[in-house]
Amino acid sequence: MNDFHALxxxxxxxxxxxxxxxxIPSSPTxxxxxxxxxxxxxxxxxTRDVTVTCPRVxxxxxxxxxxxxxxxxxxxx
Numbered sequence: 001m002n003d004f005h006a007l008x009x010x011x012x013x014x015x016x017x018x019x020x021x022x023x024i025p026s027s028p029t030x031x032x033x034x035x036x037x038x039x040x041x042x043x044x045x046x047t048r049d050v051t052v053t054c055p056r057v058x059x060x061x062x063x064x065x066x067x068x069x070x071x072x073x074x075x076x077x
Contacts, residue, residue, distance in 0.1 A: 050064065
């Protein structure tokens with residue numbers, strides 16, 4: 001017999017430090033906004049994000065966040 005045990009959502013919450021309960025709000029990580037240097041659209045992000053993508057469908061430019069500034073990621077096209 002196979003001893004494989006699949007994790008459910010509650011198990012995963014405990015592994016990643018989640019609350020384990022939907023009634024307890026998670027602690028905020030802080031928010032920051034950037035302005036896309038390509039199209040000027042506002043990009044909302046968490047202070048923990050290391051990469052961000054412009055939300056504008058016609059742009060979708062990707063950037064790394066380094067020292068609070070956006071640095072373009074070159075595409076492989």
